[in-house]
Amino acid sequence: MHYSAVLTILAVLSCLLYRVEACGCYGPQSCTLKNDRCNGQPASSIIATLTALETSAASLDPRADAAGKDDQCVCDCCAVCNTCSALFSGCGADNIETDIRFRPSLKPLQLNKPIKPLTITRKGNTTENLGLWGELCVDGNLPKGLEFAYNAEDQTFVLQGTPVEKARKEPVVVIAKAGGGVLQKLKFKVTVK
Known part of the structure; x- marks a missing residue:
């Protein structure tokens, strides 16, 4: 043998x-x-x-x-x-955690005014590294001019840009992939005045 x-x-x-x-x-x-x-x-x-x-x-x-x-x-x-389409269809639902938020918190945005980048982080007063990587799955429409970008140093995603169109409580759901086979899910609404 x-x-x-x-x-x-x-x-x-x-x-x-x-x-x-x-x-x-x-x-x-x-x-x-x-x-x-x-x-x-x-x-x-x-x-x-x-x-x-x-x-x-x-x-x-x-x-x-x-x-x-x-x-x-x-x-x-x-x-x-x-x-992403499989995740939004229910695949991996047992592995989705929802204890994340934006830091600083998302408030109504001003048309044609650059936003301070909003970092996806854990809820609570923590700077814990989420270990996010890869593709960010987005369901819903961000107003034009806004996008998610990966921050490799903090291993997370940030919402950034300058909104160039008005939006009224547009619902958005994002699912981020993390280490250990875990998914992080964040639901939010975007308003641009």
């Missing part, structure tokens, strides 16, 4: 004995909206991950009947690996 095969077997046995939890991108049809593995095992189990690797792609049919959407394989089991 080859040395690498022995190491692989030992690694798998260690995982089985100690129930190592992991999150990696498993594929856009590896879980249901209920976060059940498409092979019926819990999404967070490394055993399920190993079993899913053996599952044939043909058994993951995305054309299933819409009536049983909660049971369809439409999500990636690792929440942060889902597309």
Whole structure:
């Protein structure tokens, strides 16, 4: 037996004995909206991950009947690996935290006046680094001239720019991807006078 095969077997046995939890991108049809593995095992189990690797792609049919959407394989089991449209459709809902806000707080904005950048941070009096990364998913329309930018130093996103159109309580929802497979969700309304 080859040395690498022995190491692989030992690694798998260690995982089985100690129930190592992991999150990696498993594929856009590896879980249901209920976060059940498409092979019926819990999404967070490394055993399920190993079993899913053996599952044939043909058994993951995305054309299933819409009536049983909660049971369809439409999500990636690792929440942060889902597309924005999948997240807004309910994928990863078990991993969404809502304890974030803007610092300073978002107030009505003035037309054609640059805003002081608003940082996404945890609620409360903290400067804790959120560990956000990658794509920021935005549902809703920001007024023209405003945008989100990534701040690599603080590992978060900031709302910045100069609003060039009026807006009246435009609802916006953002979902940010964080380390450990966690998602951060922020709902807010933008008013430009």
